Amino acid sequence: MPPWLDSGRLRSVELDLRSARALHRAASHPPLLRLLAVCSRLGDGPLWFSLILLWPLLDADVGWLGSRLVLALGATNLLIYWSLKRSTRRLRPFDCCDDIRACVTVPDPFSFPSGHTLHASAFALLLSAFYPALAPLLWSFAALVGVSRVVLGLHFPSDVLVGALIGAGTASAVLLLVTT
Numbered sequence: 001m002p003p004w005l006d007s008g009r010l011r012s013v014e015l016d017l018r019s020a021r022a023l024h025r026a027a028s029h030p031p032l033l034r035l036l037a038v039c040s041r042l043g044d045g046p047l048w049f050s051l052i053l054l055w056p057l058l059d060a061d062v063g064w065l066g067s068r069l070v071l072a073l074g075a076t077n078l079l080i081y082w083s084l085k086r087s088t089r090r091l092r093p094f095d096c097c098d099d100i101r102a103c104v105t106v107p108d109p110f111s112f113p114s115g116h117t118l119h120a121s122a123f124a125l126l127l128s129a130f131y132p133a134l135a136p137l138l139w140s141f142a143a144l145v146g147v148s149r150v151v152l153g154l155h156f157p158s159d160v161l162v163g164a165l166i167g168a169g170t171a172s173a174v175l176l177l178v179t180t
Contacts, residue, residue, distance in 0.1 A: 012158075016158045017093075017096075017097065017156070019150075019156075019157045020100060020150055020153075020156045020157060021097065021100060023147070023150045023151050023157070024100045024152075027101075027151050027152065027153065033103060033151070033152075036144070036147065036148035036151050036152060037103065037104055037148070037152065039141070039144040039145055040104060040116060040145060040148040040149060040152055040154075041104070042141075042145070043116035043117075043119065043148070043149075044116070045119075048070070048074065048119055048123060051123065052070045052071060052074070055070070059130075062130050069126060069174055069175075069178060070123070072174055073122055073126060073170055073171055073174045074119075076170050076173075076174070077119060077122055077166070077167065077170050080118075080166055080170065081113065081115050081118055084112060085108065085112065085113070085115075086110075088110070088112045089110050090110055090112035090156075090159070091109070091110070091111060092106060092109065092110070092111040092154055092155070093111065093150075093153050093155065093156055094153040094154070095109075100153045101153050102152070102153045102154060103151075103152040103153055103154075104152050104154070106154055111154070111156060111159050112155075112156075112158075112159045112162065113160075113162040113163040113166060114146065114149050114154075114155045114160045114163035114164075115163065116146075116148075116149055116163070117142070117145055117146040117149060117155075117160045117163035117167065118166050118167040119167060120141065120142035120145040120146065120164075120167065121146075121163065121164040121165075121166075121168045122167035122168065122170055122171040123138070123142075123167075123171075124138040124139050124141065124142040124167075125167070125168050125171035125172065125175075126171045126174070126175065129175050146160040146163070146164060147160075
């Protein structure tokens with residue numbers, strides 16, 4: 001690798017690590033830690049599965065279409081997520097850094113990308129397309145899920161950023177396919 005390219009990569013890795021450490025310091029505040037642990041837990045799979053099941057009951061007009069879109073989106077996201085997770089095998093921050101601890105249990109040993117953020121961003125974009133008035137709430141929740149994963153010591157900021165980009169990208173593609 002050319003020295004200029006390697007030095008840029010090393011600088012971005014160091015920035016990612018410094019940012020993870022800085023955000024993780026918020027875990028020393030118990031009320032904030034509890035709030036972010038709840039946000040992280042809400043970003044787990046059961047919320048999304050419940051939404052898929054409840055959407056047709058809550059909104060008969062678009063619920064069935066929305067549930068089918070979410071199933072397609074979820075399958076696509078899981079395929080991308082597990083492929084990246086298994087191929088990169090990036091260790092979690094608490095495994096790499098002595099000053100970062102895991103504040104909640106983790107579902108698997110690898111960090112990249114953040115699946116919680118991926119799904120939160122995908123759902124935020126998809127639901128915002130159908131219910132624009134909810135967009136600020138949905139995107140605020142997605143941002144809280146992403147931040148919580150770093151503060152809780154489970155992900156680096158780049159894991160969260162890539163997760164959000166994948167989620168928004170796949171949701172955009174699904175919506176584009178449906179509207180054309």
